[in-house]
Amino acid sequence: MSGTAEKILAGDVRAVARTIRDIDDGMSGVREVLKALYPHTGRAYVIGITGAPGVGKSTLVDQMVAHLRKDGRTIGVLAVDPTSPFSGGAILGDRVRMQRHSLDEGVFIRSLATRGYFGGLTQSTRSAIDVLDAMGKDVIIVETVGVGQDEVDVVKAAQTTVIVTIPGMGDDIQAIKAGILEIGDIFVINKADREGVEKTLSDLRLMIEMDQKKHEEGMWKPPILKAVAVFDKGVAELLREIEKHRQYLKESSGAGPLGRKRDRIREELADMVKSLLLQEVFEHLTGSGEFEEAVNSVAAGETDPYTACDNLILPKLRFMRPEKTK
Numbered sequence: 001m002s003g004t005a006e007k008i009l010a011g012d013v014r015a016v017a018r019t020i021r022d023i024d025d026g027m028s029g030v031r032e033v034l035k036a037l038y039p040h041t042g043r044a045y046v047i048g049i050t051g052a053p054g055v056g057k058s059t060l061v062d063q064m065v066a067h068l069r070k071d072g073r074t075i076g077v078l079a080v081d082p083t084s085p086f087s088g089g090a091i092l093g094d095r096v097r098m099q100r101h102s103l104d105e106g107v108f109i110r111s112l113a114t115r116g117y118f119g120g121l122t123q124s125t126r127s128a129i130d131v132l133d134a135m136g137k138d139v140i141i142v143e144t145v146g147v148g149q150d151e152v153d154v155v156k157a158a159q160t161t162v163i164v165t166i167p168g169m170g171d172d173i174q175a176i177k178a179g180i181l182e183i184g185d186i187f188v189i190n191k192a193d194r195e196g197v198e199k200t201l202s203d204l205r206l207m208i209e210m211d212q213k214k215h216e217e218g219m220w221k222p223p224i225l226k227a228v229a230v231f232d233k234g235v236a237e238l239l240r241e242i243e244k245h246r247q248y249l250k251e252s253s254g255a256g257p258l259g260r261k262r263d264r265i266r267e268e269l270a271d272m273v274k275s276l277l278l279q280e281v282f283e284h285l286t287g288s289g290e291f292e293e294a295v296n297s298v299a300a301g302e303t304d305p306y307t308a309c310d311n312l313i314l315p316k317l318r319f320m321r322p323e324k325t326k
C-alpha cells in the first residue's frame with residue numbers, strides 16, 4: 001500500500017488534505033491512493049445538504065456539527081462550490097461560518113471547487129468522501145449550492161439528502177420543482193424567523209404530495225421541518241429525522257439500502273468508464289496529431305465534422321463492434 005494511503009488510514013490530517021487537493025486538481029497519481037483506500041470505505045454515513053445560494057446551508061451544517069460532536073461523533077464536511085471558477089468568496093464564507101470547529105480534531109472541513117477531472121465534480125466529490133470515510137470520520141456532510149444538474153448529481157453520493165429553502169422565495173420553489181424534489185429525503189425551511197413560512201410550507205407540502213412515488217406503501221415520506229439555523233432552532237429535530245431516514249434505509253428492502261447501494265455503484269462506475277475512455281481516447285488523438293489533422297480538413301472544407309468524427313473514432317472501435325464500424 002502507498003505511504004499516503006497508510007497515513008490516511010491512520011488519520012493523518014496533512015495526508016488527507018493533500019489527497020483531497022490532488023483530487024480537486026485532477027492529479028492522476030491519486031487514483032492509486034483511492035484504490036488502496038476503497039476497501040476501507042463504506043462505514044461513514046453521508047448526508048447531502050443542498051439549496052439555493054445564501055439559504056443558510058453552512059450555518060445549518062455548523063450547528064449540526066456542534067450537535068454531532070456532543071454525541072461524540074467525528075465529522076467530515078465537504079463544501080462543494082462549482083458555481084464559479086472564482087468561487088473563493090463563497091467557500092471562504094463557508095470556512096468562516098464553520099470557524100469554531102477549526103481547532104477540533106474530530107472535525108475536518110474542506111472545499112472542492114473544480115469540475116472536469118475524473119468525470120467531473122460528482123466524481124471528485126465521491127473520491128473526497130471516500131478519503132474522509134477511510135480516515136475514519138463517522139459522518140460526512142456534503143454542502144452544495146443547488147443550482148443545476150451537476151449539483152443535483154453531487155448529492156446522489158449521499159445516503160440522506162436534505163433540501164434547504166427559505167420563506168417567500170417563489171423562484172426557489174420553482175428551482176426545487178426542476179429536478180431537486182425527487183431527491184429530497186428531508187426538507188428544511190430555514191430562516192423561519194422570517195415572514196411567509198406557512199405559505200412556503202403549504203407550497204412544499206403540495207409539491208411533495210404530487211410526487212406519486214412517495215405515496216406507495218412503505219415508501220419514505222419526506223418531512224418538512226422549520227429551522228432558524230442562526231439560533232440553533234430545529235437542528236436537533238433535523239438530526240432526529242436524518243436518523244429516522246437512516247433506519248428506514250436499513251430496514252427497507254428492494255428499493256432500500258442494497259438497491260440504493262447498487263444504483264450508486266452502477267452510476268459511479270458508468271461515470272468512471274466514460275471519463276477514463278474520454279481521457280484516453282482524446283489524449284491518443286491529440287498526441288498522434290490526428291485530431292489537428294481532422295480540424296484542418298474540416299476547416300479547409302474537405303470534409304464535415306460528422307464524417308471527421310466518424311473517421312477519428314470508429315476505426316479504433318472495430319474490435320468491439322465489427323458490424324457497425326466497417
Ligand SMILES: Nc1nc2c(ncn2[C@@H]2O[C@H](COP(=O)(O)OP(=O)(O)OP(=O)(O)O)[C@@H](O)[C@H]2O)c(=O)[nH]1
Nearest residue numbers: 052053054055056057058059090190191228229230
Ligand atoms: N434570519 C436568519 N438568517 C440566517 C439563518 N440562517 C442563516 N442565516 C444567515 O444567512 C446568511 C447566509 O448563510 P450561509 O450559512 O452562509 O448560507 P449558505 O446557504 O451556506 O450560502 P452559500 O454557501 O453562499 O450558498 C448568513 O448571513 C447567515 O447568518 C436563519 O435561520 N435566520
Ligand SMILES: [Mg+2]
Nearest residue numbers: 057058094143
Ligand atoms: Mg455555504
